[in-house]
Amino acid sequence: MKYNQLIIYYFSGTGNARNAASWIINVAKEKGLKTQLINIDRFESIEIPELTEKTLIGFCFPTHGFNMPPLVIKFIRNFPKLKNNDVFILNTRGGLKLSKLFIPGLSGLAQFLPALILRLKGFRIVGMQPLDLPSNWLILHPGLRKKVVDSIYQRCEAIVEKFALRILNGGKNYKAFLSLPFDIAVFPIAFGYYFFGRFFLAKTLLQPMHAIIAMYAF
Structure with a gap:
């Protein structure tokens, strides 16, 4: 195992990002890693636990206006420079399901802006994972049925577990690049x-x- 500690900072509005972060934490615990799950809501100062090169840091948050929420932008912008530490980014975005087809949402800047900021601070980006949990854009579509919501959650939990196992074992995952052309379209x-x-x-x-x-x- 490449890492012995996992620290995830998360911000969650509806609970989706918190759930995704918890799934990753559970995988890490099963692998014997020391874990911390830290809610950045109403953070007045950033306290960094003791780190080593075997510490993996994660940021989980919802997509807001095809970007990070303003609170997360501020938090990552003010995050200390830590050279040679690995970091991953997971953003939740509105997913839908039409019959048996899962329809992804869009990240926009929500992956690439934090990746750029963290890279400039000296971090190594080892994971960029968008996650299409149930959409709550009720102004654009009717509410999702429980059966559909459960189906989306089951699929997303499996995706997160696979993602977590890959990066915890020292691999890399850049699924965010698959939707890059569409994300670039909504940058403006x-x-x-x-x-x-x-x-x-x-x-x-x-x-x-x-x-x-x-x-x-x-």
Whole structure:
């Protein structure tokens, strides 16, 4: 076994990313690795446990606007530089099923932006795995039936187990590149969504909030 420790940082909105991270942790425990599963929600400072070259670090998070959620962008951007440590990235994205056909979602920047940031910090990227867990874009499609959801979950758990075994044994997995042409197509949407939400919507929403606060201030 190449590694003796696995640390996964995760952020999860609906629980999908947490479930995926837990599946990987379970595989690592079965292999005898020391494991830590750390929720980065509301992190004020980044505390890094003691690391060795045999420590594998993972980041698991949902896709938001064809990108990482803003909290995850900030977390990875501020993550310390650690040379010669291996890292993997897993993003969950909206998957569907039509009859017996599983329909994948799109990652956009959600894989390649964190990979670039972490590579510039000195990490070795050993895994890039998108995971098509059940979509919750109810504005675009009706709710999925329980049978369909269960089927998608079973498939995804098998994919994650195979991915975990491969990288824990020292292999590499770059499944994110399979959808690269489609992800590149939505890069402009991802950039636009991020900057529109960050600079325009924030000001638009803050103005009425300030008015409400002023109205009730004594």
